Amino acid sequence: MIPLADPARFFDSKRVEFKSILDRMIDSKHFVLGEMVSNFESAFSKYVGSKYCIGVASGTDALEIALRALDCQGKDVVLVANAGGYGSIACRAIGARPLFVDIEPETLLISVQAIIDRISINTAAIVVTHLYGLAADVKKIDLAVKEKLGHSVPIVEDCAQAHGAMVENTKVGAIGTIGCFSFYPTKNLGGLGDGGCLTTNDATINSKVLQLRQYGWVRKYDQETEGGRNSRLDELQAGFLALLLCDLDERNAVRRSIVKKYYESGASLVHGAFTDSEKYAGHLAVCLVDERPELMRRLAELEVSTAVHYPYLDTEFAANRSFGNVELPNSLAAKNKVLSLPCFPELTEREVDQVCRVISKNIQYFRKS
């Protein structure tokens, strides 16, 4: 069975280095927020091109802390409903109201027009998800919002699927007000467990996030900033991530080339047209298909793993319905058609070729309707 993702193949090649990182951590005698975290934060902010980077326990925590740093409690947060539910979980965790907007049918990214139709003076932030690895146009959104409201609204970039994607030479995470990253093992930059970070160019936000990730402490045990939690990136994971960061760009290029091959084999890849673009980090190889259950059965028989990202819209959950019913026709249509194919840099050439052959032989299922 060709797996959808298999981070162990990558990690397998790094065992020696991982062990030496473990040794170095024990030698350092620091196991929480020590040098490995600060070194990784420096390396990652340099990579992203942001002034600051703050490691936290997960990508979801990053979103929650970002919204809290922007004082979104009791206010509206604009976001999409087709990104797995993490954004609206973060909203509800801090008592913000998720205001769902529809997506562009071509890219499945947040619709600029839909944002403009829904924002108001009560909107405290817009969460822009760079879905499946493709960077959304944050600058365009920012300009359109300014034109409508006469002022900016902070933009939180959800970069969990797009580490390394760039728009006009600026990496995601350094374009909006705050970037939120997940380092879940299957991500483009993934550790050996949960982890995440926030990136920002704003010194005030940086200070606030530093407090929020550790109980709101201004010094040890002294809670100053309300809403603080324990959300720290593990020292060990930070050490691993600093190592794995060195391979990120190269591995992203391989991801793009895999998606390109599937696309050239005839599959209707949502982001197939972006495989030569720096905007695209090739996180997931997502097709739009009409007969998904049947195709999934066929592919399973042919030993090709598939998955649905994502099987539910946020608006389907009871907790979100209390914020009002919204019609999201493009999101709904996409939800019923999206299908992810195996996509990770350590797929062998043989495996990629096999997926391509399977696509060709079942081309009637893969054509866009």
Added chain:
Amino acid sequence: MIPLADPARFFDSKRVEFKSILDRMIDSKHFVLGEMVSNFESAFSKYVGSKYCIGVASGTDALEIALRALDCQGKDVVLVANAGGYGSIACRAIGARPLFVDIEPETLLISVQAIIDRISINTAAIVVTHLYGLAADVKKIDLAVKEKLGHSVPIVEDCAQAHGAMVENTKVGAIGTIGCFSFYPTKNLGGLGDGGCLTTNDATINSKVLQLRQYGWVRKYDQETEGGRNSRLDELQAGFLALLLCDLDERNAVRRSIVKKYYESGASLVHGAFTDSEKYAGHLAVCLVDERPELMRRLAELEVSTAVHYPYLDTEFAANRSFGNVELPNSLAAKNKVLSLPCFPELTEREVDQVCRVISKNIQYFRKS
């Protein structure tokens, strides 16, 4: 300088095993909530004597998830104000009202009478902290509450400082409704980073906690239980903890013997009378002293590290003052006198003897007033 705690000394002796755990994790190809977590959960619930154990990302998350599992939102939670602030952070994170009560002046543990004076039909839970390693009398609290209200109130045991302490042959974490543990590196059972767990004998609570630690999912991506977060014990940390658990009882005995030596040297150890009791896990060696700043300066000069657990009462923080002013004379008195001395199993005999000599030579500072 003799450190207050130095987990690296213990970890140093386990490097080979840690590396083999890392290898096994990579071999398993599972990096989040895999076999290492479930194996540790089994081993720890067996150790504690609880039916269930659920690994989470930290001890603070354990408290937050426990209170949510008990539906404390919008209700009162009774707790002490001298335990570092973690309990009231958990209350505020879920929208519960912390109702602070005073401590017994002898043990610095929650006062049963103070609980009875403050509980009402609005009390949704009582957080009982087994402070510095000494088990509070949970059964006595439960009986007194029943007598006053005519019904039980769920008791959350905060066991972050008392892994392995026992009352009448039952370990803490298996006495109340839910036990909350932290595996922060310096804890009696500590990993190489953050981690925590909940223990319970209640199948319904177990199911709810399993959902709450992972987005409220009833199945992947399907949010059913509101208030879910991402709070997972790292697979790698779970592997390490399962190994380190084997040494817990033995190391607790060493902790107790260290506290005993300090006590016999004349220091006014708060829990010095419990060093032969299974109720005591010897987490911190805390004295009550009158001239603390002066003594801390002296001890620093004599190369003995000290710390204050804790320098603030929860009631001093603005976020908690909004729940009403309360007088906590015993907590306040203790806060100004507590001083922690070096206490961890890997202190050398020489170091312990040195601390004992320092105590003897400065005995005027260590005598109880």
